[in-house]
Amino acid sequence: MRASRLLGLVGGLIACLAAGLAPAPARETAATPGRPSRIVSLNLCADELVLRLADREQVAAVTYLASDPRGSTVAAEAAGVPVTRGLSEEIVALKPDLVVAGAFTTRTTVGLLKRIGFPPLELGVPADFDGVRAQIRQVAAAVGQPQRGDAMVAELDAGLGSVVPAARPLRVLVLRPNAFTVSPGSLGDAIIRAAGLVNVAAEIGRDRTGSVPLEAAALAEADLVVLDDSATGTPSLADALLHHPILEQLRAQGRTLAIPNRFWTCPGPQVAQVVARLAAAARERAR
Template sequence: MPTKPAANPPERRGSTSTFVIGLLCVFSMAVPARIAAKAGPARVVSLNLCTDQLALALLPRERIVALSFLAADPGLSALSDRVGDIPLVQGMAEEVLPLVPDLVLAGTFTTRPTIALLRARGVTVLEVGLVSDFDGIRAQIRQVAAALDVAARGEELIAGMDATLAAAAPTGPARPARVLSLAPGAFTAGSGTLSDAVMRAAGLVNYAADKGLQGYGYLPVETVAADPPDLLVANADEQGYPSLNGQMLAHPALDRAVPAQDRPAVPGRLWTCGGPFTADAATMLAAARDRLLSRKD
C-alpha cells in the first residue's frame, strides 16, 4: 500500500523563506509606488496660455495630460517648441473630464462654465492671475510649483531668471533712454504693466508711462512722431499676416522718427505672459540700450 511521503523539514523551511522573501519584495515595490503617488499631481491639464508655459517649465512630459491649443502657437508661447506630442484642448469640459486630471491649471478669465463644471465634478482647479512685474512672476512660479509639488524646480527657474535680470541691468550711470512698445493699432503699455517692468529692468524709461499712460491703451502716431522715443519695439504679426492695424506700425512718420537701427526685435511672446523667459526680453532691450548709448558716447 502507498505510504505517506516523509516530511522534509529543510525543504519546508526553504519554502517558507522563499515566501517571506517574496512578501518583502512585493512590499518594497509597493512603498515607492505609494511615495510616488504622493509626489504631486500626476495628470495635469492646463487651459490657459500662461499656465501652459508654467506647466512646461516646471513638469516632465509624463505628468502633463493636455495643454490649451494656444500652447503650440510660436507667435504666442515662448515654450511652443516643448509641446511635442502633448494633446491640445479648446477648454471645453467634455474634453477635459475624460482625461481624468488630478489638477487643472487655469487663468482667472479661463472659460468660466468649464471651471464651474470641473469643480462640480470634484476636479481640483488652480486659478492664477496675470502678473505685472517680476515679483509677481516669482510669486506665481512658487504658487504653481507648490501645487505641483516641484518647489525645488520652481526655485531653479527663479534663480535662472534673476541671474538673467542681473546681467541685463545697467552697470553704471548713463542718460536713461526712452523705449516705446507698439502693437498693431498703436496699442501700448504704460505704468503698472509687465512691459513696463521689463523696460525698467533693462534700465530704460517707458515712453508711454512717461506720457502719463497707466495700464494699457493707445498713443496717437502724431504724438510719437513729434517727440520720438530713443528705441521703438514695433510688435507686428510675427507670421506676416497683413492687417490695417498692423500697417500703422509702418507709418512714414514713425519711419522718419525712429530709424531701423533703433527698433530692436523683442518677440511679444516673451512678455505676453509672465515667466522665467520674460527676463530674456530685458536682455534684448539691454543689448539695444548698449548699442544706442555706444553711438551717443
C-alpha cells in the first residue's frame, strides 16, 4: 500500500474519531472560563512545563518520558498521570481541549491534528534566556495559569541573579552520550556564557549540535569537560565513550564536571542550577 494512501486512510480514521473531539464534561476543578480542563502534552519539554504550570486536574496525559527520572525533572509530578506515546488515536480518544507539542517531535500526530481542525500549541526550541522566559509565559497563558508563569520566570531570574560568574573565562567542552556536544547559538551555549565561560565547541568550528571526535576533544585542551552523570542502570554504547581512558585521565586531573543532562535539556528554572554549577566549578578550577 502506498504511503500516501495509508496516510489518507489513517487520517480518515482519525477524522471519524474526531467527531467526539469536543471536550469531555468539565469537572468541578476545571470550571474556570478560559482554562483548559483536558491538556495533553506530546514531548518531554512540553510535559515539564505543563506539569509545573497547570493544576494536576487539568492534565489528561503526558508522554511516557515524563516519569523517567533519568531524563525528566518532573518525574515526581508525573507519577500517576496517564501517559501516551504520541499516537494520533491515543490523543483523539482523550478528547483534549489543549494539546501542547514540540517543534520536532510527533510530527505525524501534529499533522493529523491540524488536518482535522485541531492545531496543537507547538513549542519551539529557545536559544537563550529570553526565549525561555517567553516560552514559560506562553504555556502558562495557554493553560490558564499566567500568574504561575510569572512566578516561574521570577524563580529563573532569581537563580541567575545569584550566580557568581567565573573570575576568568575558562574553556568548557560538553560531552554527552555518543559524544554529542552543545552547539554555539543554543540554549546550552547561553548557559555556558552566563557562567562566564567559553564554549570550546565554538572553537572546534561546529555551528550546530553534533558529535565531537574524541581526538578533537583531547586536543582542545579544555579547562573543564562536562559529562552527563545520569546513571542509565545498564551499559550502553552511547555511554561507553564517556569512560574512555582519555576522559578517565581528565577525571584524575580534576578537569571534569558531572551534571545530569536533564537539567539543561528543556527550558525552565532548573537551567539556572546548571549556570551556578558551572560557575562554581570554574572558580574552584581557577584557584
